[in-house]
Amino acid sequence: xxxxxxxxxxxxxxxxxxxxxxxxxxxxxxxxxxxxxxxxxxxxxxxxxxxxxxxxxxxxxxxxxxxxxxxxxxxxxxxxxxxxxxxxxxxxxxxxxxxxxxxxxxxxxxxxxxxxxxxxxxxxxxxxxxxxxxxxxx
Amino acid sequence: xxxxxxxxxxxxxxxxxxxxxxxxxxxxxxxxxxxxxxxxxxxxxxxxxxxxxxxxxxxxxxxxxxxxxxxxxxxxxxxxxxxxxxxxxxxxxxxxxxxxxxxxxxxxxxxxxxxxxxxx
Numbered sequence: 001x002x003x004x005x006x007x008x009x010x011x012x013x014x015x016x017x018x019x020x021x022x023x024x025x026x027x028x029x030x031x032x033x034x035x036x037x038x039x040x041x042x043x044x045x046x047x048x049x050x051x052x053x054x055x056x057x058x059x060x061x062x063x064x065x066x067x068x069x070x071x072x073x074x075x076x077x078x079x080x081x082x083x084x085x086x087x088x089x090x091x092x093x094x095x096x097x098x099x100x101x102x103x104x105x106x107x108x109x110x111x112x113x114x115x116x117x118x119x120x121x122x123x124x125x126x127x128x129x130x131x132x133x134x135x136x137x138x
Numbered sequence: 139x140x141x142x143x144x145x146x147x148x149x150x151x152x153x154x155x156x157x158x159x160x161x162x163x164x165x166x167x168x169x170x171x172x173x174x175x176x177x178x179x180x181x182x183x184x185x186x187x188x189x190x191x192x193x194x195x196x197x198x199x200x201x202x203x204x205x206x207x208x209x210x211x212x213x214x215x216x217x218x219x220x221x222x223x224x225x226x227x228x229x230x231x232x233x234x235x236x237x238x239x240x241x242x243x244x245x246x247x248x249x250x251x252x253x254x255x256x257x258x
Contacts (some may be wrong), residue, residue, distance in 0.1 A: 051176050124230070
């Protein structure tokens with residue numbers, strides 16, 4: 001049991017939220033990346049978080065976060081008739097990614113808030129550690 | 139008569155240790171805010187401290203198993219995650235203040251000992 005564990009926990013959460021922010025950025029950036037076939041179209045990505053229970057430590061005392069996988073959304077793609085689009089297929093149809101921009105924006109806010117919370121945790125830990133170092137001085 | 143530092147500082151050293159442990163549990167809750175199926179936990183401070191006291195004095199341990207306990211959420215969520223970030227932040231902040239309080243108590247005790255040694 002040490003402050004190092006806590007720093008690792010907060011750090012893992014920051015890394016996980018960064019992955020989440022990365023997927024949001026990628027989804028938003030590719031929101032209008034059309035393609036001529038369903039297979040080639042970009043699909044919204046979402047990370048899957050899981051808790052890592054450390055074997056060396058008391059499992060009941062919680063654990064770090066890891067990104068298990070980044071999965072693609074199964075939502076249906078948007079099919080639009082755009083015969084003038086050079087990417088359109090023989091029927092003049094193009095496929096738009098299944099990115100929900102409103103959902104992505106809220107996800108982005110949630111992720112950045114969670115990131116900030118963990119930064120705050122790290123700050124408090126540092127303060128606690130610093131005051132512990134000064135034990136008996138004053 | 140020798141000075142026993144453990145006795146002089148008293149319960150506050152153990153309290154400090156427990157506060158640090160609780161910080162870890164709460165940090166883990168905050169870290170797993172978005173993990174599906176994660177159950178928020180917390181340390182029952184009163185019970186844990188009673189355990190430490192009982193162990194120190196050699197008395198039989200009466201209550202509890204010394205494990206962390208699961209938090210009961212105010213609002214259950216669809217993905218089975220029971221972390222409520224506001225609750226955790228409040229608990230974390232309170233715990234950090236309690237840590238500082240325990241530290242202050244220890245510092246006061248140490249100052250008292252220093253005074254006794256210097257004889258002033």
